[in-house]
Amino acid sequence: MDRSGHIREAALELFTRKGFESTTMGDIGAAVGIRGPSLYKHVAAKQDLLVAIMVTTMEDLLTAHRAAVTGVADPVERLRRATEAHVRYHARHRLEAFVGTREIRSLAEPHLTRVLALRTEYEACFRAVVQSGVDAGVFQVDSVRLASYAVLDLGMGVAVWYRADGEQSEDALVWQYSRFALRLVGVTA
Amino acid sequence: MDRSGHIREAALELFTRKGFESTTMGDIGAAVGIRGPSLYKHVAAKQDLLVAIMVTTMEDLLTAHRAAVTGVADPVERLRRATEAHVRYHARHRLEAFVGTREIRSLAEPHLTRVLALRTEYEACFRAVVQSGVDAGVFQVDSVRLASYAVLDLGMGVAVWYRADGEQSEDALVWQYSRFALRLVGVTA
DNA sequence: CCCATCGGCTAATGACTATTAGCCGATGAC
DNA sequence: GTCATCGGCTAATAGTCATTAGCCGATGGG
Numbered sequence: 001m002d003r004s005g006h007i008r009e010a011a012l013e014l015f016t017r018k019g020f021e022s023t024t025m026g027d028i029g030a031a032v033g034i035r036g037p038s039l040y041k042h043v044a045a046k047q048d049l050l051v052a053i054m055v056t057t058m059e060d061l062l063t064a065h066r067a068a069v070t071g072v073a074d075p076v077e078r079l080r081r082a083t084e085a086h087v088r089y090h091a092r093h094r095l096e097a098f099v100g101t102r103e104i105r106s107l108a109e110p111h112l113t114r115v116l117a118l119r120t121e122y123e124a125c126f127r128a129v130v131q132s133g134v135d136a137g138v139f140q141v142d143s144v145r146l147a148s149y150a151v152l153d154l155g156m157g158v159a160v161w162y163r164a165d166g167e168q169s170e171d172a173l174v175w176q177y178s179r180f181a182l183r184l185v186g187v188t189a
Numbered sequence: 190m191d192r193s194g195h196i197r198e199a200a201l202e203l204f205t206r207k208g209f210e211s212t213t214m215g216d217i218g219a220a221v222g223i224r225g226p227s228l229y230k231h232v233a234a235k236q237d238l239l240v241a242i243m244v245t246t247m248e249d250l251l252t253a254h255r256a257a258v259t260g261v262a263d264p265v266e267r268l269r270r271a272t273e274a275h276v277r278y279h280a281r282h283r284l285e286a287f288v289g290t291r292e293i294r295s296l297a298e299p300h301l302t303r304v305l306a307l308r309t310e311y312e313a314c315f316r317a318v319v320q321s322g323v324d325a326g327v328f329q330v331d332s333v334r335l336a337s338y339a340v341l342d343l344g345m346g347v348a349v350w351y352r353a354d355g356e357q358s359e360d361a362l363v364w365q366y367s368r369f370a371l372r373l374v375g376v377t378a
Numbered sequence: 379c380c381c382a383t384c385g386g387c388t389a390a391t392g393a394c395t396a397t398t399a400g401c402c403g404a405t406g407a408c
Numbered sequence: 409g410t411c412a413t414c415g416g417c418t419a420a421t422a423g424t425c426a427t428t429a430g431c432c433g434a435t436g437g438g
Contacts, residue, residue: 003385019294021210025426034386037427041385046426102291105208142365146357149350150343150369157342168335176331180339183372192415214396223416226397230415235396 004042006032011049016095020050020106050103051111057093057100058118064089065125075133076187082129083151083181087174090158097159126152133185140186151181193231195221200238205284209239209295239292240300246282246289247307253278254314264322265376271318272340272370276363279347286348315341322374329375340370 010031014023025036025046043049068085072078090097107115127148133139141147154177162173199220203212214225214235232238257274261267279286296304316337322328330336343366351362 017294019208019210021208022294024424035388036425037388037429038386040427105206105211142361143357146362146365147369149346150366153342153346153349154339156346157338160342161338168332172331173335176335177339180336180373183375184369186372188377213394224418225395226399226418227416229397 003032007039007042008049008052012053012095012099015050015053015099015103020099020103047108047111050099050106053096053099054103054107054111054115055118057096058115058122060093060096061086061089062118062122062125065122069125069129075129075136075138076182078129079133079139079151079181079185079187080178082126083155083178084174086126086152086155087158087177088170090155091162091164091170091173094159094162094164097156101156101159123148123152130185133187138187141184147185150184154180192221196228196231197238197241201242201284201288204239204242204288204292209288209292236297239288239295242285242288243292243296243300243304244307246285247304247311249282249285250275250278251307251311251314254311258314258318264318264325264327265371267318268322268328268340268370268374268376269367271315272344272367273363275315275341275344276347276366277359279344280351280353280359280362283348283351283353286345290345290348312337312341319374322376327376330373336374339373343369 007028011023011028014027014031018027025039028046028049029036029039064085065082068081069078072081104112104115104119127144130139130141130144130148130151134141134144139147158173158177162168164170168176196217200212200217203216203220207216214228217235217238218225218228253274254271257270258267261270293301293304316333319328319330319333319337319340323330323333328336347362347366351357353359357365
């Protein structure tokens with residue numbers, strides 16, 4: 001791996017473990033075997049490392065969501081696939097997803113506005129999936145907004161505690177969470 | 190309200206909005222109308238403000254959980270009440286719950302160990318509730334651990350987006366989330 | 379062989395921050 | 409009336425940190 005990639009990886013791990021504010025350039029340098037100031041031969045600013053993580057994470061999530069639901073008409077199948085994509089991303093890219101939700105506050109403008117817009121768009125996509133099931137009469141929920149938040153929040157949780165070497169395989173996790181999502185909206189599979 | 194209480198309240202609001210690390214003693218002082226150094230006439234250290242929030246939050250959650258489930262034998266009713274208590278706390282004490290989950294990393298020892306122990310205990314209580322339903326044959330879940338994490342994570346999410354002046358009343362929220370929890374474990378009410 | 383570029387390094391720089399020191403006006407007990 | 413205490417204040421103190429400056433060895437194209 002080239003040094004720049006190594007740096008981004010180290011920053012991601014440190015931001016996850018200690019948080020953006022508590023991670024120093026010295027920490028990141030030490031993680032790749034150089035001194036803090038030397039990082040500036042590869043990166044313009046600490047903030048850029050965070051921006052790259054946040055933006056690509058949200059874009060990847062949206063891309064994964066669209067790939068999962070396009071061409072699928074059945075609301076049950078749409079929600080199943082959307083949840084699969086959501087949970088799989090949060091399990092497979094645990095660190096990115098963790099930093100993506102935890103460090104929004106540390107994002108400076110104009111990046112904050114951009115990431116927030118992507119987030120809002122992602123939530124709207126999910127809400128639309130739930131709405132389609134309600135419209136079709138197959139989902140039973142009082143509030144579409146509440147139900148979609150609930151499903152989204154399940155994914156966030158995964159990014160907090162999931163470990164690839166834990167007792168759950170990624171597939172088992174994704175399967176169970178998809179079932180949780182369907183049950184949540186009142187589909188009794 | 191006495192000044193000390195006012196300070197704790199201001200710190201809570203600032204820790205939620207900006208994060209512990211990004212909140213300065215000057216910020217907290219400004220929020221109560223005095224200068225940063227003057228805070229030390231009321232508080233020994235910035236860290237103490239965080240510790241107080243985290244410890245009382247976890248203790249209150251545990252207390253609420255125990256009050257909700259003691260004397261209730263039926264697993265369905267136990268889970269309903271546990272979820273009600275969980276979600277109601279996260280809605281009513283949104284800031285405390287938010288800081289309680291977000292700022293664990295900023296907690297210094299020995300408080301970190303103590304809070305982590307309380308957290309583990311709380312999770313174990315919830316897992317026991319789910320386990321009782323599985324043992325009784327009324328809950329259908331592959332993994333008790335996964336299902337209880339899912340229900341717990343729903344509460345965390347509430348602390349992120351719930352607003353007392355939003356479109357959902359606290360009671361409506363609690364009611365819907367309790368139903369979500371029961372559906373999650375396979376109870377078709 | 380030469381020298382420009384790359385990517386390290388150490389030593390500033392310039393902020394910012396928690397906390398402490400030391401001062402002082404108000405207040406209330408006696 | 410005096411004086412101790414309370415709770416402000418400003419001015420240190422003693423860091424820490426992101427970033428910049430300036431230096432230098434290695435490397436590789438010409």
